[in-house]
Amino acid sequence: MRFMLSTKATVIAIAIVVLGALGVAFIPDFTTHPLFIVALLFVQSVILLVTIRGWRRGKKIRWRFVLNHAGLWLALFAGFWGAADSQTLRVPVSRDKETREAYYQNGVVTYLDYTIRLNDFCVEYFSNGAPSHYEANLIIDSDIVAVTVNNPYSRSLGEDIYLVGYDVTKGSDSQYCILQIVREPWEKCVYIGILMMLSGALMLFINGPKTDKR
């Protein structure tokens, strides 16, 4: 415990993240390696313990410290443990009939608890022929929904539907489109962590190096 709270542990944790990321940069599939998992667990623990110990000085809550550290911990924690509950599915959707079939990344089929059909598809182009905008109009159960790149449809909390592909040879006459469904029940936890770190970063900029000096 004393070790985990020491400055040495912090330095080691940071160094481990650097080494881990270097591993990801140079070794294929390193993110699923046991070493990587153990390293992440260690780093999460150090951040958590340091946050619990240092969240206030005397009676004063150290907001900048808490937002940066707890935010990072929450995003890491929810991203790490939420990964097991997350699913990424591909769904080919056609104009002529509604579908429930979705595919995992390994090709295994699964069935959605709602149906999707492609109602309309539209592509606009720049003068050089590159697509400037494309949009799928979908019927999900009986709701009409528009999905474009950067504007997914949120089916429920933690389940979003993305447009990822269409028949580029046919453009607006495309008979099908490819959707991606991402189920990430913990996504809002990560989001809260991100918002906390964003506020922490702003405080880092506004207050500068002095405030935290002993």
Added chain:
Amino acid sequence: MIAWESFIYFAALSALLAFAGAIFALRSQKRSWVAIVFNVLSILALGSFVAGLWVTLSRPPMRTMGETRLWYSLFMLLAGLITYIRWHYRWIFSFSTIMATVFMVVNVLKPEIHDQSLMPALQSIWFIPHVTVYMFSYSLLGVSFIIALYMLFKPQKELFRVADSLVYGGIAFFTVGMLTGAIWAKEAWGHYWSWDPKETWAVITWMLYLLYIHLRLFGSTKRKWLPLLLILSFLSLQMCWYGINFIPSAKESVHLYNKN
């Protein structure tokens, strides 16, 4: 109509003004207002080109490698100006001018502008904040790199204060860049983080600067090493910014600016 063809004139004017400012700053013992005015004019010259290009292209000029270098030069001059006004180091303009000029010269010789259109994936409210925040951060960290180099040869205790301020500001913006990127990635592809080569090198860079910040807070390390850490961090930043374009494994990155 301001297009890339006219860049060389704006760049030359901007560089000349910045160099004039740098000379005035070097020759003056106190804070030189002439130097500040020259530097402001230099920023305006380059800034008007960026604004004009934005209008001509009818999209933000942040899509290609050359365009990001444009912002870097602009923010480099700005960061130099802020550092000079705040701490009035005589030599800071010389370095910020040289760095800004190097990137302008690269842009004249090798513009890398390619495709002019803004593909749907980049049409997002996050595009402009994500890129400008990063470029501003790169330039602040660039100035901290200059300071670190200076400290290697002329170690001065109070220079650490300047380096700290620049690193805090730089890493704050860097963090905002990463987090806006994560929110955008969730919106565009469904995942906050996917270990894209650029993301991976951003983490490495982020952590190296955080290591510097923590070591400074702990105060126990030998001072000699810290400027070296800042230099290493800056090298990692270069890897993150454009180095990954040259790695074969990064061919699939969503962050390449050098392909159509």
